[in-house]
Amino acid sequence: MTREITLSKAVNEAIAEEMRRDPTVFLIGEDVAEAGTPFKVLSGLVEEFGTDRVIDTPISEPGFMGIAVGAAMTGSRPIVDLMFGDFLYLVMDQLCNQAAKTHYMSGGKLKVPLVLRTNMGATRRSAAQHSQSLQAIVAHIPGLKVAMPSSAYEAKGLMKTAIRDDNPVVIFEDKLMYQDKAPVPEEEYLIPFGEAKIKRDGRDITLVATSSMVQVAEEAATTLAAEGISAEVIDPRTIVPLDEQTIINSVRKTSRAIVIDEGHQSYGVTAEIAARINEKAFYHLDAPVIRMGAMDVPVPFSPALEDLTVPTAEGVVENARKICRGELVHAA
Amino acid sequence: MPHDVIMPALGMAQDTGHLLAWHKKPGEAVEAGDILFEVETDKAAMEVEAQSNGYLTDVTVEAGVDVPVGQTIAVISETPDGASRNPAPPAPDVAPEEPAGIEGNQVIMPALGMAQDTGLIISWAKKPGEPVSADDVLLEVETDKAAMEVPAGFDGYVAGIFAEAGENVPVGDVIAVISAERPVSPVSHSAIRSNGEAPEEPTPSASAKATPPPAVVPKVEKPSPTVASVSGKILASPKAKRLAREQGLDLERLVKIGARQPYHVADLETLKSQPAETAPVPSTATAASRRVTAEVDATELISLLTWLSSELGHPVRRETVLAVFAAAALRAVGAAELVIKTEARGISRVYLDPDSAGLGHAKPIETDVAPSLIVRDLCGTAVSSVQLGGELTPVLSVLGRGETLFITCECPSDTLSGETTLALANGFAERVADPLRQLL
Numbered sequence: 001m002t003r004e005i006t007l008s009k010a011v012n013e014a015i016a017e018e019m020r021r022d023p024t025v026f027l028i029g030e031d032v033a034e035a036g037t038p039f040k041v042l043s044g045l046v047e048e049f050g051t052d053r054v055i056d057t058p059i060s061e062p063g064f065m066g067i068a069v070g071a072a073m074t075g076s077r078p079i080v081d082l083m084f085g086d087f088l089y090l091v092m093d094q095l096c097n098q099a100a101k102t103h104y105m106s107g108g109k110l111k112v113p114l115v116l117r118t119n120m121g122a123t124r125r126s127a128a129q130h131s132q133s134l135q136a137i138v139a140h141i142p143g144l145k146v147a148m149p150s151s152a153y154e155a156k157g158l159m160k161t162a163i164r165d166d167n168p169v170v171i172f173e174d175k176l177m178y179q180d181k182a183p184v185p186e187e188e189y190l191i192p193f194g195e196a197k198i199k200r201d202g203r204d205i206t207l208v209a210t211s212s213m214v215q216v217a218e219e220a221a222t223t224l225a226a227e228g229i230s231a232e233v234i235d236p237r238t239i240v241p242l243d244e245q246t247i248i249n250s251v252r253k254t255s256r257a258i259v260i261d262e263g264h265q266s267y268g269v270t271a272e273i274a275a276r277i278n279e280k281a282f283y284h285l286d287a288p289v290i291r292m293g294a295m296d297v298p299v300p301f302s303p304a305l306e307d308l309t310v311p312t313a314e315g316v317v318e319n320a321r322k323i324c325r326g327e328l329v330h331a332a
Numbered sequence: 333m334p335h336d337v338i339m340p341a342l343g344m345a346q347d348t349g350h351l352l353a354w355h356k357k358p359g360e361a362v363e364a365g366d367i368l369f370e371v372e373t374d375k376a377a378m379e380v381e382a383q384s385n386g387y388l389t390d391v392t393v394e395a396g397v398d399v400p401v402g403q404t405i406a407v408i409s410e411t412p413d414g415a416s417r418n419p420a421p422p423a424p425d426v427a428p429e430e431p432a433g434i435e436g437n438q439v440i441m442p443a444l445g446m447a448q449d450t451g452l453i454i455s456w457a458k459k460p461g462e463p464v465s466a467d468d469v470l471l472e473v474e475t476d477k478a479a480m481e482v483p484a485g486f487d488g489y490v491a492g493i494f495a496e497a498g499e500n501v502p503v504g505d506v507i508a509v510i511s512a513e514r515p516v517s518p519v520s521h522s523a524i525r526s527n528g529e530a531p532e533e534p535t536p537s538a539s540a541k542a543t544p545p546p547a548v549v550p551k552v553e554k555p556s557p558t559v560a561s562v563s564g565k566i567l568a569s570p571k572a573k574r575l576a577r578e579q580g581l582d583l584e585r586l587v588k589i590g591a592r593q594p595y596h597v598a599d600l601e602t603l604k605s606q607p608a609e610t611a612p613v614p615s616t617a618t619a620a621s622r623r624v625t626a627e628v629d630a631t632e633l634i635s636l637l638t639w640l641s642s643e644l645g646h647p648v649r650r651e652t653v654l655a656v657f658a659a660a661a662l663r664a665v666g667a668a669e670l671v672i673k674t675e676a677r678g679i680s681r682v683y684l685d686p687d688s689a690g691l692g693h694a695k696p697i698e699t700d701v702a703p704s705l706i707v708r709d710l711c712g713t714a715v716s717s718v719q720l721g722g723e724l725t726p727v728l729s730v731l732g733r734g735e736t737l738f739i740t741c742e743c744p745s746d747t748l749s750g751e752t753t754l755a756l757a758n759g760f761a762e763r764v765a766d767p768l769r770q771l772l
Contacts, residue, residue: 255571255597286569286597326596 001186008041008178010152011117014159015042015079017188019049022077025163026053028064029081037081039119039178061090065116069099072114077163082118085172086132091116099168100143114168117159120148121174121212121262122310128298131306133262135210136269138170139240145169145193146240150214152182154237157191165193174212174262194241198250202232205256205320208247208273210236213260213292213311220316229324239269247273248280255286256323260311265293287323292316334414335384336504337368337406339399340443347483348398349373351405356388359412369395369405382408389414400485402442404504436511437486439470441501450500451475453507458490460518464510471507486510492519567594575600580745622753623719626739626761630732636767640692648692651676651709652683654764656694658707658728659687661759665752673703677712691767711737718742726753728760737764 005013019025027045029037033056036043046054057064061082068078082088088095099112120133139146145167149155155173162169199214200221209217214235221231232250236242251257257277261269270291277289295309339349352370356362368382382388386408393405407414441451454472458464470484484490491511495501566583568576572595576583581603586595591602633653640648651674659670672683682703686694706725710718711732718729718740726743741757748756763769 255569282570283574284571286571326594326598 002183003186004181005152005184006179006181007149007152007155007173008039010156010182010184011041011159011173012043012045013184014156015163016045016048018160018163019045019053022163024075025077025079026055026071027079027081028055028057028068030057030059030061030064030083032056032081038083039175041173041178042081061087062094065091065094066098068114069094069102069112072099072112072168073102073110077113077115079115079117079163082116084130085118085120085134086129088118088134088137095138095144095168095170096141100141103167104143111166112168113163113166115159115162115165116168116170118170118172119175120172121176122294122299123303123306124175125301125303125306126175126299127301131299133172133211133264133294135170135172135239135261136263136267136272139269139272143168144240145238147171147193147238148211149173149237150209150211150235151177152180153184154191154197154235156184157189158193158237160188161190161193164190172211177212191237193238194243195238196234196236196243196246198232198246199235200231200233202230202254204230204254204324205258206232206234206247206250206254207258207260207316207320208234208236209260210239210262210269212262216311216313216316217260219313220320223313223317224320227321229320231320236273239272242273242276244276244280247277251277251281251289252284255284256289256320257285258290258292258316258319258323260292260316262294262310264296265291266296268293287326290319290323292319334389334407334409335386336404336440337382337388337408338440338443338504339371339393339401339403339405340380341401341480348400350398351393351395352377353395354388354391355379356382358388358391358406360388361412362386362388362408384408386410387412387414402440402482402485404440435513436488436491436509436515438506439482439485439508439510441495441503441505441507442473442482443503450502452500453495453497454479455497456493457481458484460490460493460520461515462490463514464488464490484510488512489514490518491515494519568599569594569596572597572600576603621742621744622748622750624741624753624757626741626757628737628739628761628765630735630737630764632767633737633764636691644692649676650711651681651707652686652694653691653767654707654709654728654730655681655683655686656689656691657687657763657767658705658760659683659685661756661763662705662726663687664759665748665755667704670705671699671701671703672705672707674707674709676709726756728757730764739764 015027027042031037032042033046033051033054036045042054065080068080071078082091095116099114102110102112120135122131122133124131135146135148138144145165147158147162147169149158149171159171162171199218202221207217207221214233217233221233224231232254234247234250236247257274259270259273263269265271268291270293274289274291278285292311292315294311297309299309300306339351349371350373352372354369355367362368362382363385364382366382367379368388370377370379387410388406389409389412390407391405393399399405451473452475454474456471457469464470464484465487466483466485468484469481471482473480473482488510490508492509493507495505495507501507566587568583573583575597579600581600583595583603585606586599586603587593589606591599637648637650637653640653655672655674659672662670670685670687672686674681674683681696682699683694684697684699689695703725706727708727708729710729715731716733718731720727720742724744726741726748729740729742731738731740739757739761741753741760743753
């Protein structure tokens with residue numbers, strides 16, 4: 001049986017189910033208990049699990065992140081709620097120097113089964129310090145897994161897998177998608193990491209898109225279909241580990257690819273995936289692989305400007321048309 | 333060789349440099365990299381290094397003076413007294429284009445950057461004989477960093493231009509002379525010697541004044557720059573290149589028909605729809621060739637020859653029968669008028685439509701017509717395998733070993749298609765293996 005629920009509700013369900021199943025799972029962060037986070041994702045959890053397992057902290061990200069890393073090393077399975085993805089910079093040492101490296105540096109004796117759930121995404125008029133999409137920064141660090149759910153279905157399945165994973169996992173939810181509904185099974189399910197989902201079959205071009213950009217790619221694919229261009233849409237779901245094979249197989253079929261992610265374009269997720277396509281499907285490419293990330297600028301507060309900085313379906317359509325027609329976007 | 337020391341352009345919009353101080357005295361030894369003098373521009377004071385080893389001589393500018401960019405302020409000579417400057421080694425007779433002797437102020441290739449050795453002349457803004465004023469743009473120079481306009485620096489007339497647009501001239505070399513009087517016979521020639529030698533060091537301007545005007549200097553033709561081969565690199569997608577390679581398609585042909593690059597997979601369809609290349613001239617005999625081999629039992633052919641010989645009362649040559657089979661096989665793949673040439677034991681014979689004469693009745697003819705097919709009977713020779721390539725005509729070679737015949741069909745790829753080659757080889761082999769096929 002499936003029903004339509006919001007992404008917010010899906011995350012809430014995933015955490016509640018896992019907390020019921022495993023008493024070592026607990027939540028920690030700012031405004032997670034009474035407030036249930038600014039996006040109300042966690043509302044109702046403190047009533048069920050109490051303040052011992054849903055812990056409000058002072059405003060000190062390095063503090064509660066450090067507590068969580070230590071708790072994870074000593075047998076708990078903490079879920080850290082980082083109110084905005086932009087605050088990742090505050091927990092870099094705890095996350096990248098400690099959580100990511102402890103298993104390796106202890107020769108496998110210590111595990112850090114920790115979930116850092118945070119968010120990403122612009123166009124919420126939150127200005128430069130509350131709008132960033134920083135997945136590339138953590139994906140760069142060996143020892144961290146990175147999940148990017150693109151719908152309520154993915155959000156629930158990936159969260160449950162993350163909680164059960166013995167490694168630190170960072171989950172980025174798109175702030176603007178919390179109220180988006182999608183069919184979610186009532187029965188329990190998990191989504192394995194490193195398994196991409198082909199959201200739409202196509203033969204002319206592959207659109208690899210993450211998180212919020214999956215919607216953008218699907219909208220572009222619909223427009224392109226009307227013009228006779230058949231686009232395949234692939235959602236990697238986790239960027240670490242990355243399901244390279246599904247992407248490569250698709251590009252071998254279509255010979256063309258556009259990679260779309262809401263992080264800044266330079267040195268970003270799009271660059272990494274494009275590079276892998278070039279390396280592993282070079283002789284199947286009939287056009288250069290195009291990256292479409294956010295502009296390399298601080299996210300503007302001005303709504304008119306902010307909207308210009310992120311990839312749009314129109315932009316994807318335009319690039320797809322060009323490369324399908326054999327017009328090099330940048331003729332050599 | 334003495335080297336001019338010039339006032340460098342240290343900034344993009346710099347006209348003059350204020351010489352703050354010399355760090356070397358006249359006659360002092362200097363090494364490339366030594367701080368030679370200090371310059372102040374509107375932005376900063378900078379130390380300027382010597383660019384060559386030698387002795388500082390001919391210092392013409394004292395500290396404290398503003399000097400136009402590009403002006404020679406000293407010379408680094410081979411001897412402390414700068415003697416090597418004076419009588420230059422006797423110039424060879426073959427260097428009449430030496431700029432020496434034209435009256436006027438010399439314009440040298442300026443140093444527009446600190447680490448610049450040469451400057452590429454993009455264009456001259458003035459022609460020989462034209463009047464100029466000091467601020468007029470005389471030429472445009474490109475360095476590795478930027479293109480810049482260079483002012484004449486002197487009022488007067490362009491009396492001589494010694495380097496052409498497109499030439500890369502060492503910094504400090506004289507590239508023009510500006511005279512005060514209208515020149516009688518303005519001079520223009522390239523600094524590049526026809527014998528390829530580096531340009532001689534320019535003679536000093538001071539002594540140039542005394543030299544009588546030279547005879548008209550013949551303009552040295554500079555070899556026109558080689559146009560880069562268009563076919564050198566073809567822009568095509570990795571997939572299009574791979575498919576072209578796999579399917580034996582030549583992307584050069586798309587270049588020849590003027591198709592716009594870069595090529596994609598879709599362009600291969602255009603390529604396939606093109607008619608085959610026109611008949612090759614003999615020099616293209618090296619074109620890729622096709623080769624098909626077949627192996628058949630010789631028993632039936634031997635019995636046929638024995639039977640034919642007894643039936644007709646005279647020996648029937650194997651190559652005659654092979655010519656008949658070859659003609660029939662070639663006709664079966666669509667050929668009409670057939671001239672078959674046989675080569676066996678050093679003897680060549682030519683048959684016209686031997687298959688229509690019937691087995692054993694084909695008679696050789698005299699003709700100059702090029703054969704449509706050559707049948708080479710190599711049975712009884714020591715040859716065990718054939719791959720000659722470079723044939724202009726399809727060739728069927730037959731080798732015998734014991735009771736087995738080895739048939740090789742070779743042809744240039746532009747005569748028969750792969751499919752036809754296979755059909756020809758197979759048709760011939762089947763007829764040899766089972767002559768009844770031919771009789772019926």
